[in-house]
Amino acid sequence: MKGTGAETRGRSAKKRAGKQDRQKQKKKQWELRLYTAGQTSKSLAAFANLKAICEEHVPGCYEIEVVDLLVNPQLAKGDQIIAIPTLVRKLPVPIRKIIGDLSNTERVLVGLDLRPLN
């Protein structure tokens, strides 16, 4: 699954996450997947917001995969994507979904259940 849907932006994000991973010598606990449909302002905002939140709360132990449904529409079925952008927390289980541009940081944290791990 991993990598197949990742477009360039996703890969760069992964690379960065991997670098931080190496730096901190920590296991990746957070596996996130962001579904977009083209580079819309909402998608770009969501990615930026997500990155900022992750950097702040779980630096080094996350991986973001960006799936562009315009490129790989068949991938929408797997995670039951309807709304764009949708962030799916693959790990840790259970799977959680957050829709919207992730501008409301509080709700993203609640949705990802980030705080207790921090």
Place this chain on the structure above:
Amino acid sequence: MATVRNKAPKPEGLEKCPTGIAGLDEITGGGLPKGRPTLVVGSAGSGKTLLSMEFLVRGATGYNEPGVFVAFEETAAELSKNVSSLGFEVDALVAKKKLAVDYIYIERSEIEETGEYDLEGLFVRLGHAIQSVGAKRVVLDTIEVLFAGLPNAAILRAELRRLFRWLKDVGVTAIITGERGEHSLTRYGLEEYVADCVILLDHRVTDQLSIRRLRVVKYRGSAHGTNEYPFLIDEHGFSILPITSLGLTHEAPKEKVPTGIPRLDAMFAVGGYYRGSSVLISGTAGSGKTSMAAHFADALCRSGGRCLFFSFEESESQILRNMRSIGLDLSKWTKKGLLKVHSARPHLYGLERHLVQMHKLIADFKPRAVVVDPVSNMIKAGNLVDVSSMLTRLVDYLKLEKITSVFTSLVSGDSEIAAGIGISSLMDTWLALQCIGSNGEMNRGIQIVKSRGMAHSNQVREFNLTGRGIAIADVYLGPSGMLTGTARAVREAEDRALREKQKDEFDGRMRELRRKRKAMEAKVEELKAEIRADDEELRELVSRDREQDREQNGQRAARAHLRGAD
């Protein structure tokens, strides 16, 4: 299927997409609006999903139009299992790329909403599914689930508007299903977005009988049947019965069909019923309705035609046995496959199910005539209005197919001609059987109340159920009306006696006259002899006179000579 394809002329401008669902295309005058979304509304269990699935399956199999089914409520596996009971092989169609099923699942509790979003994901999925099979038809069943799954109704509504516009742009014919709302048509006001065509499905239970109905609420830019049409979901899918939606356009054949009773044939000017006409045989209990109908069936089978006998009171073997008692051996026709008896209790299922069942049997068996015995029992499966409308549809269908139909109807009360549960006006020919009570006995009478398009006897005739079938008796009219039964027999005997007496008298008079004539002839002979005798005498006298004359002349000459005269 059972229904007749009788296409109404299509209105100009609006292209239609045939659904392939029996009856629906007739109501809508050709199908759903092509390239536009149609809303199918109904309460739970009204058949929305099945209707839309059949639309796709028929499109894929019959019209080479692949389809996409977007299910919000059932998974693809569940869906395919559920509709397999209707004979739809969804999995096979999916494998052949004729159909794509996408299950969209939304769980509110799993979704957190943060900020702006749109439903592009849905568009992408839909677009992908449409592309993957080259779909011309799309079903969204039921998109209202989104209202429950997504918290932001404002975004949802804007996106739905966009979705329906997008569907139109893509040019697919779509069915959107929606749950019936309490105050508005749909619970979430979907009719706001889908305004081209709205079809309402209803499932109600009256008197413990369930009736499914369909109504086209709205069809922008097209004429459509506005009635509520009963429909049925059975092993072949949907069947809608739109028979009354079309005008009375059936042809009227001129051929006759014998009634099975020669003397009854003679009472009709054309010598029987018209082919394709509907005949009502009404009568009180025990007046011989079934026997009359059986005679008709027997005569038809004898001429090689097929007859379908719907019995709502008796089983097949019971009918065969009972008819044998009046000398009709129907079993030879059933063995030959010319007669088919279909027995069912009227309250076994609802009216429209009966109707569809009958349609189906008629379509399968292709009979030349149909007997429904008795139609009045249908009341048990519905109310009078429903029964009458159901019969209208049945009669229309039969007429369209040129199938002669005989309906028997039980009438109660002792009125001579009780109304045949409001269906008599539908019937072309009406035979009223009556029990005539007099002299402490009951006798059967038959009367042609009406027979459209032909002259007919106006006389009430008595008939008997004999071991050789129904026999119509001679008419005896007494001072107090028609004589029946023993009164008729007595009268017959009296008549016979009278005739004999008259004959005796006649013979006597003849003898008398003959004798008189002989006497007169003898007298004539006597007179003639007298004349002859007189003539003889006359001649004698004349000759004697001449003799005397000659003698006198001789003497005179002698005397003159003696006197010496000159």
